[in-house]
Amino acid sequence: xxxxxxxxxxxxxxxxxxxxxxxxxxxxxxxxxxxxxxxxxxxxxxxxxxxxxxxxxxxxxxxxxxxxxxxxxxxxxxxxxxxxxxxxxxxxxxxxxxxxxxxxxxxxxxxxxxxxxxxxxxxxxxxxxxxxxxxxxxxxxxxxxxxxxxxxxxxxxxxxxxxxxxxxxxxxxxxxxxxxxxxxxxxxxxxxxxxxxxxxxxxxxxxxxxxxxxxxxxxxxxxxxxxxxxxxxxxxxxxxxxxxxxxxxxxxxxxxxxxxxxxxxxxxxxxxxxxxxxxxxxxxxxxxxxxxxxxxxxxxxxxxxxxxxxxxxxxxxxxxxxxxxxxxxxxxxxxxxxxxxxxxxxxxxxxxxxxxxxxxxxxxxxxxxxxxxxxxxxxxxxxxxxxxxxxxxxxxxxxxxxxxxxxxxxxxxxxxxxxxxxxxxxxxxxxxxxxxxxxxxxxxxxxxxxxxxxxxxxxxxxxxxxxxxxxxxxxxxxxxxxxxxxxxxxxxxxxxxxxxxxxxxxxxxxxxxxxxxxxxxxxxxxxxxxxxxxxxxxxxxxxxxxxxxxxxxxxxxxxxxxxxxxxxxxxxxxxxxxxxxxxxxxxxxxxxxxxxxxxxxxxxxxxxxxxxxxxxxxxxxxxxxxxxxxxxxxxxxxxxxxxxxxxxxxxxxxxxxxxxxxxxxxxxxxxxxxxxxxxxxxxxxxxxxxxxxxxxxxxxxxxxxxxxxxxxxxxxxxxxxxxxxxxxxxxxxxxxxxxxxxxxxxxxx
Numbered sequence: 001x002x003x004x005x006x007x008x009x010x011x012x013x014x015x016x017x018x019x020x021x022x023x024x025x026x027x028x029x030x031x032x033x034x035x036x037x038x039x040x041x042x043x044x045x046x047x048x049x050x051x052x053x054x055x056x057x058x059x060x061x062x063x064x065x066x067x068x069x070x071x072x073x074x075x076x077x078x079x080x081x082x083x084x085x086x087x088x089x090x091x092x093x094x095x096x097x098x099x100x101x102x103x104x105x106x107x108x109x110x111x112x113x114x115x116x117x118x119x120x121x122x123x124x125x126x127x128x129x130x131x132x133x134x135x136x137x138x139x140x141x142x143x144x145x146x147x148x149x150x151x152x153x154x155x156x157x158x159x160x161x162x163x164x165x166x167x168x169x170x171x172x173x174x175x176x177x178x179x180x181x182x183x184x185x186x187x188x189x190x191x192x193x194x195x196x197x198x199x200x201x202x203x204x205x206x207x208x209x210x211x212x213x214x215x216x217x218x219x220x221x222x223x224x225x226x227x228x229x230x231x232x233x234x235x236x237x238x239x240x241x242x243x244x245x246x247x248x249x250x251x252x253x254x255x256x257x258x259x260x261x262x263x264x265x266x267x268x269x270x271x272x273x274x275x276x277x278x279x280x281x282x283x284x285x286x287x288x289x290x291x292x293x294x295x296x297x298x299x300x301x302x303x304x305x306x307x308x309x310x311x312x313x314x315x316x317x318x319x320x321x322x323x324x325x326x327x328x329x330x331x332x333x334x335x336x337x338x339x340x341x342x343x344x345x346x347x348x349x350x351x352x353x354x355x356x357x358x359x360x361x362x363x364x365x366x367x368x369x370x371x372x373x374x375x376x377x378x379x380x381x382x383x384x385x386x387x388x389x390x391x392x393x394x395x396x397x398x399x400x401x402x403x404x405x406x407x408x409x410x411x412x413x414x415x416x417x418x419x420x421x422x423x424x425x426x427x428x429x430x431x432x433x434x435x436x437x438x439x440x441x442x443x444x445x446x447x448x449x450x451x452x453x454x455x456x457x458x459x460x461x462x463x464x465x466x467x468x469x470x471x472x473x474x475x476x477x478x479x480x481x482x483x484x485x486x487x488x489x490x491x492x493x494x495x496x497x498x499x500x501x502x503x504x505x506x507x508x509x510x511x512x513x514x515x516x517x518x519x520x521x522x523x524x525x526x527x528x529x530x531x532x533x534x535x536x537x538x539x540x541x542x543x544x545x546x547x548x549x550x551x552x553x554x555x556x557x558x559x560x561x562x563x564x565x566x567x568x569x570x571x572x573x574x575x576x577x578x579x580x581x582x583x584x585x586x587x588x589x590x591x592x593x594x595x596x597x598x599x600x601x602x603x604x605x606x607x608x609x610x611x612x613x614x615x616x617x618x619x620x621x622x623x624x625x626x627x628x629x630x631x632x633x634x635x636x637x638x639x640x641x642x643x644x645x646x647x648x649x650x651x652x653x654x655x656x657x658x659x660x661x662x663x664x665x666x667x668x669x670x671x672x673x674x675x676x677x678x679x680x681x682x683x684x685x686x687x688x689x690x691x692x693x694x695x696x697x698x699x700x701x702x703x704x705x706x707x708x709x710x711x712x713x714x715x716x717x718x719x720x721x722x723x724x725x726x727x728x729x730x731x732x733x734x735x736x737x738x739x740x741x742x743x744x745x746x747x748x749x
Contacts, residue, residue, distance in 0.1 A: 001062055006048035014045050033112045053109065072107060105306070116159040116168060116224060123278055124153050130274065130284045137290045137410050138336045145291075146266045156275065158227055165225030167205045173212035173219045181210070183244065233272030236285050255283060258410070260290040263336065290410055291336050298342035311341055319343070323469040324350040330416040330468055353420045354472060357461070360427045361476055364454050367438045370691055371447075374484050375455045378448050382503070386437075386446065387552040389453040391513045392430045394506040395422060396457055401500045403464055419465055426457055429517065433556070455480060463498050516553050519543060522649040522656040523561040530647035530660060535673035537666050538658055540565040542646075544572035545654040562673075563658070572655035575648050578607035580620070581637040597624045602636075611638075667738075671707040672714060674737045675744075679719040682733065682746045693749040696721045697729035700742030722749050 003010045018037055019028050032042030033051040042049065052060050059066040059074050065081070066074045082088040099108040120127070127150045136142040159168055169181040181187045188194045190210045198204065202225070210219040231238070236254050240246035255277070261269050270289065277285035296302055297309040304310065316325055320343075328349045332339055367373070385393070399422045406415035430453075437450040458480045466473040470493065477492035489495045523541060527534060541563045548568045549557060557566055569575075580602040582588075582595060591598055601622050614620045619630040642648040647658040662670075679696060688694065696719065698708050705726065708715065712724050729745035736742075 002050045002052070003048050006050075008046060008048040010048050010050075014041060016041055034110045036110065039112055049112070051112070053111065057109075071109065113161065115157045116170070116222075118156040118158050118275075118279070120153050120156050120275060123275075124150065126278050126282055127153060127274060130278050130282070133284050134286060135288045135410075137288070138334070141263075141266065141289075141291050141336075145263065146270060149266055149271065150274075156227075156230075158230060159222075159224035160227055161223070162225050163202055165228060166231055167200065167202060168222055168224045168226050170222050171210040171219035172222055173215060173217050175212060175215040175217055177212055177214040177219075178222075179210065179213065179219060229268060229272040230276070232269050233274075233276040236273070236277065237280075254281075254285065256286045258288045258290070259286045260292060260335075262292045262294060264294075266291070288410060290412075293333075293336050293338040295341050296338050298340055298345070300338070300340055303341075311343070316343055316346055320346050320350055321471065323472045324354060327353055327416070327469055330412050331420060332413075334413050353423060354469065356427045357423045357472070357476075360423070360431055360454075361458060361479060363431055363438075364451075364458060365479060366690065368451065371443065371451075373443075373451050375452060376485055378452055380452050380456065381445070381449070384445050385449050385453065386434075387509070387556065388430055388433055389449050390504075390506060391509050392426065392453055392457060393501070393504040394510050395425065396460055397500045397502070397504040398507075398510060400460065400464060400498045404497070404500070407467070416468055419461070419468065423461070426461075430454075430457075433559075460498050462492050463495050466492050466495075466497075512549060512553055515546060516549055516557055518652070519546060519557065519654060519656055520560045522651060522654065523563075523658060526647040526649035526656055526658050527561070529649070530658070532647065532658070532660060533670070533674075534562060535677060536662070536670035537562050537564065537673070539563070539661060539663070539666060540567055540659045542567045542569050542575060542657045542659070543654070544569045544575065544657075545650075561658070572648075572650065572657070573608070573611065575643050575646055575655060575657040577641040577643055578611040579603075579639045579641070580605065580607070580610060581639070582631075583635050583637055586635050587631075591629070594624050594627070594629070598622060598629060598631075668707055668710070671703070671738060671740070672711045675704075675707065675742070676715055676718045678735050678737065678742075678744060679715070679721075679746060682744065683719065686746060686748075688746075688748055691720070693720050693722050694746045695749055696724045697727055697732060697745040697747075698724060698742065699726065699728035699732070700737075701740045703740045704737065704742040719746075721746075 013027070014030070016037070019026065030038045030041055030047070032039045032047055032049050033053075041047070052063050053071050054060050057071055059069050059071060061067045063074075066077060069077070079088065079091060083091060099110075100106060101108060128147070131142060131147060131150055134142060136146070141147075169187075171179050171181065173179075179190075181190070184198065184200075187198070187208065187210070190213075191208050192211070194208050198208070206221055206223075208221070211217075212219045236256065237243070237250055240250045240253075242250040259270075259273075265271075270291075273285045277283060294302060297311065299309075301307065301309060313325070324346050328341070328346045329335070329339060331349055331353065332345065380393075382390075399418055402418045403415040406412070406418070434450050434454075437447055440447050458476060462473045462477040462480065473492050477495075481488050481492075482490075524534075532538070538561075541557075541561055543566060546568070548554075549566075554566050558564065582591070582599050582602065584595075587595060587598070601624065605620075605622075610620055614633060614636075619632050620636070622629045622631065643657070645660050647660055649656050683692075683694060696716070698704070700708075708724060708726070715721070716724055728743045729747075731747075732743035732745040734741065734743055
């Protein structure tokens with residue numbers, strides 16, 4: 001048998017640290033031909049190399065009774081034979097990890113073959129050092145996943161026994177001499193039968209003979225091809241046919257500024273590039289690397305044809321477009337994290353960003369067409385801009401800086417999220433707050449300012465977002481810029497990337513507006529909790545915990561909250577009610593039988609006075625059965641509520657309270673707003689154009705009729721009515737407006 005023919009000692013025990021006493025029996029069978037650890041131990045201990053499986057997977061002739069049987073099919077029979085020969089102590093089935101083909105799940109076997117290696121272990125220190133020069137994103141890959149791989153680098157098995165691939169350029173002579181050919185010129189020089197137009201792949205290359213420089217004999221190429229990963233790692237110079245030509249072009253582009261691939265390429269392309277570059281140039285082939293996480297299905301599972309959970313990209317691309325898919329990956333999570341991909345996730349990003357931006361574009365184009373607005377005929381006159389204009393331009397300039405810096409530092413997700421946040425504020429704050437300026441008659445300076453500010457934002461956004469959503473950015477650019485300026489660059493992708501306008505920056509205004517928006521959100525939440533309609537004007541809002549806003553910003557605040565006045569107070573205590581309960585954890589044992597009486601007194605104290613006493617003295621004093629009991633804050637469960645007649649909301653140290661007291665004048669203004677809202681909805685439902693003039697018919701309760709007559713000019717101006725007619729129309733719609741029945745109808749004039 002093969003063991004006897006080898007002349008080497010076998011069938012004895014050796015020690016190694018990968019076998020433990022805690023798993024199994026503490027002893028394991030070694031087969032140097034069928035395992036990496038086995039082969040390593042075999043070489044170290046000079047064990048015989050026994051190969052009982054042929055290259056086609058069948059048992060060799062040395063296995064009596066099983067020759068020619070597929071190795072996995074022979075398992076049961078071999079165990080039967082061992083059992084019959086009394087060489088098996090026990091037969092048992094175990095479940096354990098086993099390699100399978102990743103495509104078809106066929107069980108595999110480790111199989112030792114003669115292979116050409118590159119001795120990478122000699123370069124371990126240089127690989128580690130070169131890796132330290134790379135900006136890895138995320139940073140932990142450098143010393144973690146990739147760094148650990150380099151620290152434990154093994155020799156590179158270079159050759160493959162396949163047909164397809166780059167032939168290994170080694171010619172071998174019968175005298176034992178091997179020669180590696182370095183170029184076509186060298187091959188032609190050493191060969192007598194190399195054609196001028198040599199094809200450097202099998203089978204043609206194998207027909208070329210080389211004269212042996214040692215003995216003068218004929219050399220033939222070895223049969224192997226090169227590992228495909230070697231081809232990938234040779235890309236930086238192979239693409240330029242360097243070193244045979246394009247020396248300057250190669251040196252100008254090496255190392256690369258940036259590459260990106262999935263995290264599994266730490267053992268693939270990232271390594272092959274680093275290995276070959278270290279071998280040839282002793283430097284990293286790249287300066288910056290973004291390591292991508294894997295794309296998973298909606299449930300967080302790896303996509304696989306076998307599992308049937310692969311999302312067809314063409315289905316998503318055809319339905320939602322390439323930009324929506326791109327935006328999902330940019331905005332959803334940092335690129336190195338796994339992405340749970342689904343049609344619904346793409347749709348959500350499309351709606352929140354692309355839909356919002358597109359609606360803003362539609363708003364601009366609608367009114368620009370109505371007014372025949374041409375931005376070339378106007379310019380931004382900064383001193384005349386409203387506070388909303390100045391704020392938006394300041395935010396825009398800050399955004400440009402943030403995105404430019406983010407991209408320079410490869411923070412794609414942070415940049416994308418900043419763009420989306422800006423678009424949300426552009427639409428839901430600036431445009432919503434500025435709509436009436438676009439509705440104004442004529443083309444006064446304030447209306448021009450609104451147009452030019454929105455134009456500037458859209459034009460800048462088109463250029464800023466071009467690397468992220470190239471198709472949508474192009475559409476915005478063509479619509480906003482090229483439609484009125486044929487001399488402008490033909491495409492947004494031929495424009496310069498935006499640069500921040502320093503004169504627009506105003507950090508104080510941006511911070512104050514951010515603070516104001518937070519107060520507005522608290523005010524809206526308080527109004528919503530109270531059930532008070534948004535269209536009902538209120539007398540005042542009281543704000544604690546926030547510095548007073550400027551007069552301009554205070555007016556914005558009042559408009560947003562539909563409030564007549566804003567008061568700033570030092571403390572929110574006056575806006576709250578306080579109630580107290582005993583803290584049983586501290587008082588139960590201490591008070592004993594007095595506890596029920598203390599609880600009763602706490603239920604009847606004046607909450608405001610008790611709170612003030614507690615804050616002033618540090619204790620709240622009660623007299624129970626002629627005893628004075630001092631209660632500290634930790635002895636009490638303190639609950640707060642809204643003061644009577646107020647809607648209160650607090651967050652991050654800021655308290656906003658709406659005065660809910662309604663006078664007759666406030667109620668009437670609430671009716672006016674409700675009526676205007678109903679008429680605007682009827683205009684829209686009737687399909688009227690934005691600038692269409694209408695006639696309004698109305699009839700209702702005495703309250704409705706009085707409000708309509710008293711506020712006729714205001715109502716007519718808001719809904720573009722040429723007249724209000726006090727008569728019920730046959731086409732009238734019945735409305736319940738704050739408990740008052742009204743019949744309203746509109747017709748185009």
